[in-house]
Amino acid sequence: MDNIQQWDKQKLIDEVNDLKNLYETIAEHSSVMENELELKNRDISNLINQLKKYLSPQLFESIVGNGQEVTLSYKRKFLTIFFSDIVSFTEISDRTDPEVLSDLLNGYLNDMALIAHKHGGTIDKFIGDALMVFFGDPQFINDKQHAEDCCAMAIEMQVKCQEIDKKWKNKGIEHGLKARMGIHSGYCTVGNFGSENRMDYTIIGGNVNIASRLESLAKPGSIFISSVTKNLLSPTFNTSFKQKLEIRGIHFPVEVHELNSIGHSKEKLLLENNPYLQITENGFAFKENISFSELQSISNRHHLTTALELLLQKIKL
Amino acid sequence: MTLKAGDAEVTLDENSSSIKFSGSMRLANMKEYEQVADFLKEHGNTFDDSLVLDFENLQFLNSSGITTISLFILNCKKNGGLELTVKGSNEVSWQQKSLSNFKKLWPNIKLEMN
Numbered sequence: 001m002d003n004i005q006q007w008d009k010q011k012l013i014d015e016v017n018d019l020k021n022l023y024e025t026i027a028e029h030s031s032v033m034e035n036e037l038e039l040k041n042r043d044i045s046n047l048i049n050q051l052k053k054y055l056s057p058q059l060f061e062s063i064v065g066n067g068q069e070v071t072l073s074y075k076r077k078f079l080t081i082f083f084s085d086i087v088s089f090t091e092i093s094d095r096t097d098p099e100v101l102s103d104l105l106n107g108y109l110n111d112m113a114l115i116a117h118k119h120g121g122t123i124d125k126f127i128g129d130a131l132m133v134f135f136g137d138p139q140f141i142n143d144k145q146h147a148e149d150c151c152a153m154a155i156e157m158q159v160k161c162q163e164i165d166k167k168w169k170n171k172g173i174e175h176g177l178k179a180r181m182g183i184h185s186g187y188c189t190v191g192n193f194g195s196e197n198r199m200d201y202t203i204i205g206g207n208v209n210i211a212s213r214l215e216s217l218a219k220p221g222s223i224f225i226s227s228v229t230k231n232l233l234s235p236t237f238n239t240s241f242k243q244k245l246e247i248r249g250i251h252f253p254v255e256v257h258e259l260n261s262i263g264h265s266k267e268k269l270l271l272e273n274n275p276y277l278q279i280t281e282n283g284f285a286f287k288e289n290i291s292f293s294e295l296q297s298i299s300n301r302h303h304l305t306t307a308l309e310l311l312l313q314k315i316k317l
Numbered sequence: 318m319t320l321k322a323g324d325a326e327v328t329l330d331e332n333s334s335s336i337k338f339s340g341s342m343r344l345a346n347m348k349e350y351e352q353v354a355d356f357l358k359e360h361g362n363t364f365d366d367s368l369v370l371d372f373e374n375l376q377f378l379n380s381s382g383i384t385t386i387s388l389f390i391l392n393c394k395k396n397g398g399l400e401l402t403v404k405g406s407n408e409v410s411w412q413q414k415s416l417s418n419f420k421k422l423w424p425n426i427k428l429e430m431n
Contacts, residue, residue, distance in 0.1 A: 024418065032410065
């Protein structure tokens with residue numbers, strides 16, 4: 001009897017030991033897999049961070065964010081296209097030490113890229129000293145907004161170029177930095193072009209060529225835009241007509257305007273700061289939820305007076 | 318004879334008296350692993366007194382998978398009379414640690430790492 005009990009006890013101990021070993025085997029195996037997963041995740045994060053440097057934030061989000069497979073595909077879309085390049089860059093290259101030139105060029109392109117990202121532009125490519133940006137894909141807002149964002153970007157870039165110009169001259173670059181810029185809006189084919197293994201996300205079409213042509217026509221330090229883009233802008237953008245341009249392959253003359261500045265009118269500033277008014281497509285209006293009794297009790301008389309004055313001016317117009 | 322288990326395959330190789338695992342074994346739970354457990358149970362005794370479990374080409378094995386294999390090994394130990402060899406690869410990271418743990422389950426196992 002004792003032997004049988006002893007045998008059962010030993011059997012139980014063996015089973016418990018087996019279970020303990022089984023548990024340890026599974027737990028350690030899981031740890032190995034988790035650690036490997038963590039390392040792989042770290043590798044992927046590093047790769048994604050590297051990838052970020054080569055793509056616009058919008059495109060990066062479009063590829064990495066939704067995890068869709070990138071394939072050779074394209075679509076027609078209305079975009080605003082921007083081109084810029086540095087005046088006399090070939091001559092600057094010939095006269096400047098390559099190491100110095102590389103630093104200066106990278107500094108310039110980096111500043112331009114930061115401004116493009118700030119305004120929501122998709123950097124298509126850097127072509128030597130030239131920059132190609134477009135608005136409207138992959139992130140789409142509306143055609144008017146894309147044109148305005150692009151023009152605001154170009155103006156900020158030209159302001160930045162004036163600052164860089166001084167730096168370059170201080171570093172002995174006689175020509176300094178002057179950039180030409182061209183902007184046009186129109187339907188383009190946008191998508192991935194190339195082969196299954198090596199593709200570029202870019203845009204093609206006649207309208208891209210028009211934007212490029214406007215850029216080459218622009219005076220140093222100026223921005224030339226087409227009438228298509230101009231017509232999408234709000235009146236706060238100051239432009240002046242320059243000429244009609246015949247472009248090979250385009251059957252109609254393109255009206256060229258120079259983009260001078262963005263004027264923040266007194267009216268717009270007041271509207272933006274006035275809690276009783278809202279900006280509408282036609283200008284401004286009282287906020288819908290304001291009742292007559294609320295208007296009577298408005299404590300900030302200055303805002304109310306301004307609102308009423310503006311309203312009166314509109315009625316007179 | 319081959320069992321297809323998701324992205325993995327389990328093959329009975331009579332020439333080398335072995336059951337070979339390949340691919341990536343990531344079935345969802347123990348219920349899904351029943352097919353693998355049944356395959357091992359059915360063919361584990363094919364070669365009378367010896368069996369090789371060859372994991373060299375198995376890139377991934379999840380927790381339910383290692384549990385299924387471990388339970389098979391414990392069963393072999395319980396039944397006795399079988400010489401069990403486990404073959405693995407040092408090139409596959411999970412095998413470096415987990416296969417040697419099989420010896421804890423049954424010290425008689427012969428482990429061959431390539």
